Amino acid sequence: MSFKTIAVIGAGTMGNGIAHVFAQHGYDVQLIDVSETALQKGLATIGKNLDRQVAKGLLSEADKTATLGRITSHTSIAAGVANADLVVEAATENTHLKLSIFKEIDAAAPAHCILASNTSSISITKIAAATSRPAKVIGMHFMNPVPVMKLVEIINGYATEATVTSQIVELSKALGKVPAVANDYPGFVANRILMPMINEAIYTLYEGVAGVESIDTIMKLGMAHPMGPLQLADFIGLDVCLSILQVLHDGFGQPKYAPCPLLVNMVTAGKLGAKSGEGFYTYTAGSKELVVSPQFK
Template sequence: MLQQIKTVTVIGSGTMGNGICHVFAQGGYNVHMMDINQAALDRAIGTIGKNMDRQVTKGSLTEADKAAALGRIATYTDLATAVKDADLIIEAATENIDLKMKIFQDLDKLAPENAILATNTSSISITRIASYTRRPTKVIGMHFMNPVPVMKLVEIINGYATDAKVTELIYDLSKQLGKVPCVVNDYPGFIANRILMPMINEAILSLQEGVAGVEEIDTIMKLGMAHPMGPLQLADFIGLDTCLAILNVLYTGFGNQKYAPASLLINMVQAGYLGAKSGEGFYKYTPGSKELVVSDRLASKQWKM
């Protein structure tokens, strides 16, 4: 374990937050998982336990190691208590700039002076987030991929003022967790989403213009480009509202029409069809079923322009 980091606080217990807690607890760190809702925290602990059960079944984790890891996670609904002893704080809240600004303003007041403040944002400027604190040298992006316990990449993003020693520490910490860290600089979308989101948007535009159907687009990218998941299925998995938010960050940040989100994506989000988390996006999702079924609205081609 890295000597400088002993206790990690994660703000947010959703999919990304509980995944980050999972890997840190399994890595031997004391973890404080914070959310404003105790029921959400209880669900997160249940999710972590189920995911660890899968590891036990596969032989990558023992029952004793699972019990020890879960024992290292404490839950909190009070931010001040959750961060008071933290060496590293990772914000994993919704991809909303106003929410993140408020969280970082509060963290700056409540966290220990030497604590590093990290964000799991997938597109929002680290420099802008850091500007809401009095410690911009200690603010950094630590963008994990979903599902966190499985995916190896951690995209580490330097803000304009991030101290090189902080970057080095987070780089080494990520490696200690068994991840593969890649350091990038602070431009809209960083690298992962600057490249991924235009591809997803282009797939949606191709569907919108009637070039091909949902299954055809995903099959071509899976079999022709060796992608494990087609771009439309991936968009559903990420959440169409999240995809739209990231594209808007790119469009606003670069002022380039090529990043403008497809009108079909905007319409789907406004109508509440957000992908897997809402039960329907480009595909329909039934609990317990792994079969991919194209949304009736898209299969009927009534959506074509």
């Protein structure tokens, strides 16, 4: 199968990054979001990220113009997926929302179209069951920031055809990514390993074993991690971390996946990390300095 038109649902951080990468590599992209404001913000982010690539000598101005020219925006799913060869859903990590979106995609997309989800933890098998084409449903879990990170975690649902998997693997390579295939169990591979580590770091803070800076410094310098687990949690979004841990806890029924009460409280209080301006650290626009949140000093 030859991929020409890619529909991306969701113009947020992951969606605009996915649209950016596909458009940069020559694919026609239909970027879809229910909010026109979100679409304009997503397109502006793509423009800024392309400007950074131009400034670093990774792209020419002509490449930037061509990339932006390949992206068309829509507020209608039906219109956006009508001619798609692949749909990549990158909406909020909410099961009911994703099932609703996939029912709508399935009704409007061409019969040959492959349906992929960028979900970081929700069952691909469950998503596929909401469609009439479970054999053509697969997970494409890109990493953030999408234009920079090489990995795409490819997740096979229970019914995903082997030919679909091989096509998505080859497509990922064509984007300059490194695909790694996993099967559909809670958290897949990346988050099944990562989230318990982040949760344990939060427990370590919660129990007073060490402070925010010490925990992150020990993991960065002792384990050669590019950023500490608490900073990473802020970057991912504490609400997203909580959602993934809940999927793991519900899926396996084991207490080791139970979210730390401190994480639950922070999300309830609206302290979601970098996107809300405060998590384990506080974030000021235009500043890259890491400042520990007042409550943890």
